[in-house]
Amino acid sequence: EIVLTQSPGTLSLSPGERATLSCRASQSVSSSYVAWYQQKPGQAPRLLIYGASSRATGIPDRFSGSGSGTDFTLTISRLEPEDFAVYYCQQYGSSITFGQGTRLEIK
């Protein structure tokens, strides 16, 4: 099973700042089959990025994904108040596993 490790566990930033979230895989993820989700309290996760770098329908262009192999990154270029949430990465190159999440909180 591919283990995904997200860092940092918690990220404290202010609106307008840039956020960089990391997801590291225990082995290479084939075809960059990595997705990112945003989850707010009491809600289901929302797909942001798939295929490591493709934005899902309706996702603002301040969200971007990059990476390959074992290292993947979600970047939020300029934080809006509604972006403060928990973010999960997922790999689907070999079965499906999720990272443990990064909490993005207001500083």
Added chain:
Amino acid sequence: QLQLQESSPGLVKPSETLSLTCTVSGGSISSAFYYWGWIRQPPGKGLEWIGSISYSGNTYYKPSLKSRVTISVDTSKNQFSLRLSSVTAADTSVYYCARLGVQGASVHRPVDAFEIWGPGTMVTVSS
């Protein structure tokens, strides 16, 4: 607009079988060869994929849960279902159903990103 809704059994006793149904509305479960899946999230914790199913009934399960999980599909009712046997307190979670794959993709896989989610239902295992 496609929507998914989980049924809500609420409370299940230890050693019994948890049963959930996901009803798909706004589209056919048989269309475009998508896969459909179940994911769970223990309170305050992360996400865990349980398994996936095609409209024709091909199933794919998380290896560590495979011995206890059955996922089935009923195309006439536009539903798919989850059964998890021999439950313990560790199975207490919010259970989500979801559609795998992104609209417009040329290939749909049994392991994929989850584009559309149900709101989730809390299942508590307790006597």
